[in-house]
Amino acid sequence: MSISTSPPAPVVMTGAGSTELSRSEPPIIVFEKVTKIYANGQAAIRDASFTVRPRDFVFVVGASGAGKSTVIRLLIREERATQGHVLVEGQDLARLKHRHLPRLRRKMGIVFQDFKLLPNLTVEQNVAFAIQVTDPGRPHLKEKVGEALYIVGLEDKLSAFPTELSGGEQQRVAIARALVHRPRIFLADEPTGNLDPDAGWGIVQLLQQINHRGATVVMATHNREVVDLCRRRVLAIEDGRIVRDEAEGAYLRDGDAIL
Numbered sequence: 001m002s003i004s005t006s007p008p009a010p011v012v013m014t015g016a017g018s019t020e021l022s023r024s025e026p027p028i029i030v031f032e033k034v035t036k037i038y039a040n041g042q043a044a045i046r047d048a049s050f051t052v053r054p055r056d057f058v059f060v061v062g063a064s065g066a067g068k069s070t071v072i073r074l075l076i077r078e079e080r081a082t083q084g085h086v087l088v089e090g091q092d093l094a095r096l097k098h099r100h101l102p103r104l105r106r107k108m109g110i111v112f113q114d115f116k117l118l119p120n121l122t123v124e125q126n127v128a129f130a131i132q133v134t135d136p137g138r139p140h141l142k143e144k145v146g147e148a149l150y151i152v153g154l155e156d157k158l159s160a161f162p163t164e165l166s167g168g169e170q171q172r173v174a175i176a177r178a179l180v181h182r183p184r185i186f187l188a189d190e191p192t193g194n195l196d197p198d199a200g201w202g203i204v205q206l207l208q209q210i211n212h213r214g215a216t217v218v219m220a221t222h223n224r225e226v227v228d229l230c231r232r233r234v235l236a237i238e239d240g241r242i243v244r245d246e247a248e249g250a251y252l253r254d255g256d257a258i259l
């Protein structure tokens, strides 16, 4: 184990994570017998069904090519299910009109393995950019940007440029940018993929804090260390099929061979 479990930057906790209440609420995400076949005939998801409750934290795990990113792309309607239904807050994404896509995506914060920051903008400008594009007249923009950067522990880096930051800090900027919309659902596709173990662990702790503040978090990853340290819900995918859905799970099923 190479991760040192140092404490994260302090943030204000306002929520309580998965609670009794969330079990009585309708699911925020539903996959109902979803199959996704790409245009070239490649089946990426096969007959997958699962639900995610509000304020749940889910790791989607599996080998490269298993279908993890496809789950994320279906959730943001970058791809449509070939069969079955994907619902977000009760809305069937197949029926969502193109003009309503921005509204769907504003409900969601998304981060990727590569941070996708704009190199010529400062940290503050990168975070503000997302709002300026979608909602230019929004009041208190500067305060909202400052708050998002405070949550990720970068309030003292407002005028730095991305190249002046470490990889972990760049990913925190990407997370702050995703947080300014105050998303109810936070999606992360291999967010630790480009980071060393300590920086990656910091990002996962931050996602757990975002979850404690009330957001539902879905993180696609093949980072076995962090999954095993967190012991959160694990959805395991193999060749497009959900092969395991376990509360407080590990990366591998107990007794599985180490890959």
Ligand SMILES: Nc1ncnc2c1ncn2[C@@H]1O[C@H](COP(=O)(O)OP(=O)(O)O)[C@@H](O)[C@H]1O
Binding pocket: 038, 039, 040, 042, 043, 044, 062, 063, 064, 065, 066, 067, 068, 069, 070, 071
């Ligand atoms: N745009 C695409 N067109 C065709 N096949 C794709 C496309 N995206 C992914 N695939 C294929 O779908 C399968 C699942 O891919 P993906 O969801 O990216 O897996 P993972 O994120 O787990 O590595 C793989 O076989 C991959 O090659």
Ligand SMILES: [Mg+2]
Binding pocket: 068, 069, 070, 189, 190
């Ligand atoms: Mg992927």
